[in-house]
Amino acid sequence: MRVPMATVNPISPGMADSLTTFTSAALMVPELRGADVTAVLAELSEALEREARIPDLLPFYHAALNREYLSSTSMNEGFAFPHARLHGLKTLSFALGRSRKPIFWGGHNSAPVRLVFLSAVPATDATGYLGYIAALSRLSREPYQIASLLAAADAEAMISILQQIKLSSGARSSTR
Numbered sequence: 001m002r003v004p005m006a007t008v009n010p011i012s013p014g015m016a017d018s019l020t021t022f023t024s025a026a027l028m029v030p031e032l033r034g035a036d037v038t039a040v041l042a043e044l045s046e047a048l049e050r051e052a053r054i055p056d057l058l059p060f061y062h063a064a065l066n067r068e069y070l071s072s073t074s075m076n077e078g079f080a081f082p083h084a085r086l087h088g089l090k091t092l093s094f095a096l097g098r099s100r101k102p103i104f105w106g107g108h109n110s111a112p113v114r115l116v117f118l119s120a121v122p123a124t125d126a127t128g129y130l131g132y133i134a135a136l137s138r139l140s141r142e143p144y145q146i147a148s149l150l151a152a153a154d155a156e157a158m159i160s161i162l163q164q165i166k167l168s169s170g171a172r173s174s175t176r
Helices: 037-050 057-070 126-140 143-151 155-162 169-173
Strands: 083-086 093-104 112-122
Touching (some): 037 057, 057 083, 112 126
């Protein structure tokens, strides 16, 4: 059953200037079940669909998977940033999954990751996407916040950490 897509991100007051603008506690997966790229992308895509952030699971999942196979988004810091740009998406959103064990993202020659940020990006939202990527880049250079995300007790604790990562003014204006 398809759920109507959300047209406005449900954010709490004071959260609009942080990474939490693009996500919610329901999009945090503190314990990924999957142990490879395809399983993790499916799990996070399901979360995005369940929360009405994407209109249809399969086209989004295939777009993200194909994009990842073209060029892996794993980083040496233990992150992967898979994404899909699609027409019809109203707002930029992401689901964050965390794995207890490192996942070899893109094969055994790639950097192992424990945090996966799967992003659903509107095809026409360049400004918001660049601000979002800049905020993720800042996060990747913050060892304390990375360690906090890896140790967070639950989804609410993960959201609390992401709330500390501020957006640039351009990213904020494109989400309203």
